[in-house]
């Protein structure tokens with residue numbers, strides 16, 4: 001049970017909990033955030049991503065779709081380094097396993113207001129972990145016939161990948177540790193940390 005509790009807290013709904021998540025997210029109650037990427041390093045990286053995105057999108061009036069909640073800090077900083085017309089919208093997804101199934105499924109919890117058809121769409125993610133959420137979203141948006149669809153992710157945890165996901169604009173590659181801060185949370189905490197941190201004490 002001590003190992004189960006943090007996983008239950010991480011996923012808001014017990015019935016939506018993936019069995020594999022119970023096993024893979026192990027954290028002691030004493031787990032503390034330790035800086036992995038400082039705010040200085042983050043700003044340099046966000047500026048670098050903004051320059052790459054500017055080069056590709058400055059004449060396209062793109063639609064940026066932020067994946068809630070984790071991407072909101074990153075997206076807010078990123079767009080302020082962009083000096084061309086763009087629009088933003090947000091989508092909220094949740095992953096769950098049906099009954100005792102261990103394979104993750106994803107559903108849209110909060111949908112888009114914007115029309116995607118014919119738009120140049122850039123997804124803004126906080127992290128690509130197993131890839132299941134992002135793969136779902138790419139497929140979901142592709143079915144709405146955008147003019148183009150690309151992915152920008154603040155972080156990538158390739159060691160946990162279950163489905164292939166191509167990241168067009170990537171900030172940081174992170175180790176197989178639970179990361180928090182700069183929008184990323186553990187049990188809804190630590191989103192307000194200015195640095196990207198790993199939870200020390202994670203088992």
Ligand code: XMP
Pocket residue numbers: 070095126127128129130131132133134177178179180184185186
């Ligand atoms: P995947 O790629 O596994 O990711 O479908 C699903 C969602 O889980 C969250 N996630 C994390 N959140 N630190 C976090 O704060 C992490 O290390 C982490 N790994 C996964 C995230 O919301 C992602 O979109």
Ligand code: MG
Pocket residue numbers: 067068069070071125126127133
């Ligand atoms: Mg996310």
